[in-house]
Ligand SMILES: Nc1ccn([C@@H]2O[C@H](COP(=O)(O)OP(=O)(O)OP(=O)(O)O)[C@@H](O)[C@H]2O)c(=O)n1
């Protein structure tokens with residue numbers, strides 16, 4: 001059997017409401033390059049890469065101006081109302097193009113600080129897992145359950161990890177799990193949620209604190225510092 005290929009799927013159809021910016025955060029300038037350009041330039045170094053599918057908003061008029069948009073391995077599609085809908089749209093696009101044993105690696109456009117070395121070590125570790133895996137980092141702070149700006153209680157964090165992306169799974173297994181979960185109205189905020197709901201075992205690979213998701217306005221400056229530190233290391 002041919003070596004399984006990895007299809008990269010990038011949800012990039014968000015409006016970035018928490019960023020409080022006119023420009024969708026995936027197009028904000030980060031050290032002189034749009035966030036999405038940084039993210040795609042890393043993802044194009046995925047091993048056994050079959051192609052990169054980018055789920056865009058229906059009115060997106062910015063993607064075509066990116067240099068990386070001219071890379072023949074990069075294919076834009078139209079995403080959906082929620083992140084999970086954008087991912088499912090990408091999976092449905094791939095259903096007609098991928099081989100049955102291929103993998104899909106999903107990575108947020110809003111996570112431009114993923115390093116190539118972490119991407120490679122993640123792919124190597126997860127490819128040996130039958131049902132896929134995710135990057136995650138253990139929670140380092142004491143966690144509080146808060147209601148009306150007061151502490152309800154302290155939450156036991158001994159088994160709590162913060163999920164990141166990439167998240168990588170057998171393509172058709174994830175497609176079936178995500179389609180079923182969304183049909184059942186299961187809340188899905190990452191791909192692992194659907195795989196867990198469908199009863200699959202998902203491996204956790206230690207991620208990096210620097211693999212942040214640009215979500216709030218202050219995250220852009222932090223991402224710039226992280227990228228500069230990566231360049232200097
Ligand atoms: N309908 C959507 C919503 C989000 N995303 C993508 O999913 C990733 C993570 O989502 P998030 O950080 O929530 O982005 P936004 O939805 O844009 O942010 P907000 O929730 O603040 O509006 C982002 O790369 C975003 O572009 C997507 O492809 N399709």
Ligand SMILES: C[C@](O)(CO)[C@H](O)COP(=O)(O)O
Pocket residue numbers: 083108162163164165189190191213
């Ligand atoms: C997928 C994710 O980045 C894992 O932490 C996160 O769930 C995305 O959440 P968002 O609210 O769609 O940004």
